[in-house]
Amino acid sequence: MLSAIHFKEFESQVISATYQNLMIGAKVVLVDIENGLPLPEPVASITSRAPNGMVRLRLPASFKSGTYYLLALNGHGARVAQSSSFNVG
Numbered sequence: 001m002l003s004a005i006h007f008k009e010f011e012s013q014v015i016s017a018t019y020q021n022l023m024i025g026a027k028v029v030l031v032d033i034e035n036g037l038p039l040p041e042p043v044a045s046i047t048s049r050a051p052n053g054m055v056r057l058r059l060p061a062s063f064k065s066g067t068y069y070l071l072a073l074n075g076h077g078a079r080v081a082q083s084s085s086f087n088v089g
Contacts, residue, residue: 003021008054019053
């Protein structure tokens with residue numbers, strides 16, 4: 001099963017994305033392109049039984065602007081999908 005995550009928009013400190021074929025327990029994290037490391041927060045967990053849906057990540061007020069991508073990890077922590085890069089800020 002091929003999973004996917006697609007960045008949709010950044011508005012009012014919230015990143016919105018759609019996902020396909022992610023199961024309960026999957027996590028979506030934000031990765032800074034500059035250093036390639038996932039940020040410790042925000043993290044969104046997939047809790048819906050439906051494999052397709054939308055996820056929102058609220059950024060803290062102190063969040064630094066830059067270029068990022070979304071990374072989806074399955075329940076075991078393995079990479080299953082990555083969005084294209086986008087700018088925040």
